[in-house]
Amino acid sequence: MADGRYYFTLVCDEVPNDVVLLDPGTRVLDVAQAVSRLTGLSLWRSKVLVTQSPALVLEGVPQDDAETAVVALRDAGAQAEVRERPRPVPPRA
Template sequence: MAAGYFLLVCDDVPYDVVLTDPGARVLDVAQAVRRLTGLSLWRSKVLATRVPALILDGVPQEDATAAVLALRDAGAQAEAGQRSGDA
């Protein structure tokens, strides 16, 4: 019998948050990235300037939505998408 992974209805599908454009307020975006990831301010600024950048990896939908809103409030363009099913 072949072993396989089946996505059940009760499974939470992980989401990824991608920063697509830091906008004009790069330092504000870097501070938002720092709050979301826990990285240092320097590393957050480097991550914010290298777009597209994966900010959060495999988080629940609620956390991904909150992160996108925080980044957009800081002046960036970000999007949350479902992770591809290559588990």
């Protein structure tokens, strides 16, 4: 560390996940309501997000929360999936 910089690698048991809306299906308003409940966005903004699919609905959430969100979106008629976020690559010294 001749340049005075220190690097730390954080180790977590929980890998953050993203919830991705792939296709809203035919029940766009139902899916927009589900997105609104999951994200806290207004119904109008949720509808805009839904119509721009594929869209990232939730970012960096625990596995259980991501799976629950995907079930809610599928129950509303959408196609959605959980994606593990890639682990960051530590900088080289």
